[in-house]
Amino acid sequence: MRTARAGLALTHLEALEAEAIHVIREVASELERPVLLFSGGKDSIVLAHLARKAFRPGHVPFALMHVDTGHNFPEVLAFRDRFAAELGIELLVASVQESIDAGRVVEETGARASRNRLQTTTLLDAIEAHGFDAAFGGARRDEERARAKERIFSFRDDFGQWDPRRQRPELWNIYNGRVRRGEHVRVFPISNWTELDVWEYIAGEGLELPSIYFAHERDVFARDGMLYAVSDHVVLLDGEAPARASVRYRTVGDMSCTGAVRSTAATLEEVVGEIAATRITERGETRADDRVSEAAMEDRKREGYF
Amino acid sequence: MADLLRLATAGSVDDGKSTLIGRLLYDAKAVLADQLEHVEQVSARRGTPFDLALLTDGLRAEREQGITIDVAYRPFATARRRFIIADTPGHAQYTRNMVTGASTADLALILVDVRGGMTEQSRRHTAIAKLLGIRHVVVCVNKMDLAGYAEEAFDAIVREVLEWSARLDLHDVAFIPISALHGDNVVDRSETMPWYGGEPLLAHLETVPLDRAEGPARLPVQYVIRAERRLYAGQVASGALRVGDEIAVLPGGERSRVAAIEGPAGPLEEAAAPLSVAIALEDELDVSRGDLIAPVAAAPAPVRELTATLCWLGDEPARPGGRYLLKHAARTVRAKLDTIEHRLDLEALERTPAAELALNDLARVRLRLGEPLAADPYAESRATGAFILIDDATNDTVAAGMVEG
Numbered sequence: 001m002r003t004a005r006a007g008l009a010l011t012h013l014e015a016l017e018a019e020a021i022h023v024i025r026e027v028a029s030e031l032e033r034p035v036l037l038f039s040g041g042k043d044s045i046v047l048a049h050l051a052r053k054a055f056r057p058g059h060v061p062f063a064l065m066h067v068d069t070g071h072n073f074p075e076v077l078a079f080r081d082r083f084a085a086e087l088g089i090e091l092l093v094a095s096v097q098e099s100i101d102a103g104r105v106v107e108e109t110g111a112r113a114s115r116n117r118l119q120t121t122t123l124l125d126a127i128e129a130h131g132f133d134a135a136f137g138g139a140r141r142d143e144e145r146a147r148a149k150e151r152i153f154s155f156r157d158d159f160g161q162w163d164p165r166r167q168r169p170e171l172w173n174i175y176n177g178r179v180r181r182g183e184h185v186r187v188f189p190i191s192n193w194t195e196l197d198v199w200e201y202i203a204g205e206g207l208e209l210p211s212i213y214f215a216h217e218r219d220v221f222a223r224d225g226m227l228y229a230v231s232d233h234v235v236l237l238d239g240e241a242p243a244r245a246s247v248r249y250r251t252v253g254d255m256s257c258t259g260a261v262r263s264t265a266a267t268l269e270e271v272v273g274e275i276a277a278t279r280i281t282e283r284g285e286t287r288a289d290d291r292v293s294e295a296a297m298e299d300r301k302r303e304g305y306f
Numbered sequence: 307m308a309d310l311l312r313l314a315t316a317g318s319v320d321d322g323k324s325t326l327i328g329r330l331l332y333d334a335k336a337v338l339a340d341q342l343e344h345v346e347q348v349s350a351r352r353g354t355p356f357d358l359a360l361l362t363d364g365l366r367a368e369r370e371q372g373i374t375i376d377v378a379y380r381p382f383a384t385a386r387r388r389f390i391i392a393d394t395p396g397h398a399q400y401t402r403n404m405v406t407g408a409s410t411a412d413l414a415l416i417l418v419d420v421r422g423g424m425t426e427q428s429r430r431h432t433a434i435a436k437l438l439g440i441r442h443v444v445v446c447v448n449k450m451d452l453a454g455y456a457e458e459a460f461d462a463i464v465r466e467v468l469e470w471s472a473r474l475d476l477h478d479v480a481f482i483p484i485s486a487l488h489g490d491n492v493v494d495r496s497e498t499m500p501w502y503g504g505e506p507l508l509a510h511l512e513t514v515p516l517d518r519a520e521g522p523a524r525l526p527v528q529y530v531i532r533a534e535r536r537l538y539a540g541q542v543a544s545g546a547l548r549v550g551d552e553i554a555v556l557p558g559g560e561r562s563r564v565a566a567i568e569g570p571a572g573p574l575e576e577a578a579a580p581l582s583v584a585i586a587l588e589d590e591l592d593v594s595r596g597d598l599i600a601p602v603a604a605a606p607a608p609v610r611e612l613t614a615t616l617c618w619l620g621d622e623p624a625r626p627g628g629r630y631l632l633k634h635a636a637r638t639v640r641a642k643l644d645t646i647e648h649r650l651d652l653e654a655l656e657r658t659p660a661a662e663l664a665l666n667d668l669a670r671v672r673l674r675l676g677e678p679l680a681a682d683p684y685a686e687s688r689a690t691g692a693f694i695l696i697d698d699a700t701n702d703t704v705a706a707g708m709v710e711g
Binding site: 011012056058165167173174 | 308309310375376377378379380381383388390402403405406409410516518528529531532533534537539540541568570578580581582584595619633634635636688689692693694696701702703706
């Protein structure tokens, strides 16, 4: 049991954790059917862990939902299932493949095809089918230009669309999550956390992560300045030669659009050390989906993306 | 480990606010290579010199028009402290976004162009910073390079600002002469202004003391956790709660003692603001979301009417008789706008009568509540003195409110 510390000043991680737990509890109280969007990536792992803390020793009053593109890393899928079971939280899976089969979306073609953008339709359909009025996401403001502008409670209309010109005022820590039938609010409890904060929290809490975050041997090839894994979901172009390398992943996205980073950092300490010394942002180094245009993320959010 | 300082920037767009932030991040090595590359590419594409402001303007419309529309939050860290900069818009039409960014700030960073002095916007923003209770204000007198780095020019601005801040009753104001464009006194001490004996901006930000939310304990109940025993979960809004404290549950007034405190890492003897905790009481009382737990010896008296300062954020004007929802901490009650006592003119610092409130107006009003509410004056406790008004028909947040003593 901790006794009172002199001054009781909080470290920045404690302050950020307190804010996140406050946000999560507000959603559970004011919205009727929340869901936690879970990718198996480090941010959503931290989010689920924070949700566990927010309601302990009671149960978490919402489920996890994974929008499965069918192009996920198998290691992440295995981790996802085990994680949900251990935390005792229900796991829902919304399938992009099913959306394709049902004719809801059309698969991209070509060597650079990705299912990233298709997720939006699957996500919105799932939200509508389950009647969710709030969806937690692990997005952070330091990740990307458009995310830096988004409220913690980000209102989406009944098309899931984000209108950056008409965001609700968000004062102090008083959140207005009121929505009409058919609308929902996206909530980002770790908005103010940086990539390094997330890693330091994971290290401090001793959280387990999917193995791909740590250095391992993999067959990769270079394309557009990034290193991609060889898999059934990518087609090699002329001149692209796979080679075995020691790599790790800094972010978890689809195998078809997530770049690997050359690294031998095999432990949490080593990974944190590399991140602290890094000169490139998380998404800049690894996400091809952000490079499509200057406003790629903003455009996707306007359409209803995470 | 470092603590966290939230700061909000304000000032007219032409005063170089975005450039200052870009410079701060750049010189503190908090901007990463790909972000810089992006700025280079966009600047080159536009045929403009390397524009640091591009680091923070994030929306398509902003980059196209070259202005800030909404708040951008930029976290960064130095060895001494972790920061979040809320870069807020300068245009009056985006005041509601500026107020959003400033409401959580510990420090306001106001930018003034040394050649032009305070503008209507920077006067307004300083007044809003005062109203929101931001304790620390730093005025950066910018573009010193265009005034020959002259001390007289700086002093003239200091005098002008001090005159204004005295009228606002705002006293903790620091002044730093800078050039955001050239980097003087932002992170590194300027060699061109030897007459300035104070710290550069970053050093000042790293050392300004953080306010603790002191005062009597306040725990607004957000959520009731039902397990083997009932736990009342919430974020400590002010002061500190200890196991054994005699408390009252407001607005009802029933009393008990704190039996246990569950913190994020396990049981605690004591929990101070802003920790999120869950507490158990010795007695089985009927406690629900929206109740406020406070020490018996210092509990706010519930009221059905209150006087408050409002910043109107809604598109539709507010008129006496208007009905809204009022959300205060974790409690939502019905409220009626009884009277508009006066509008606050931030230019002339005058009180003028008003029949209605339009977007961006500030006013002192009386509200009548549908149920009793236990609140503190905002000047004593930001977290339990603040509220918002919601329009039930549109779900929009239409006002930011601060309870008067």
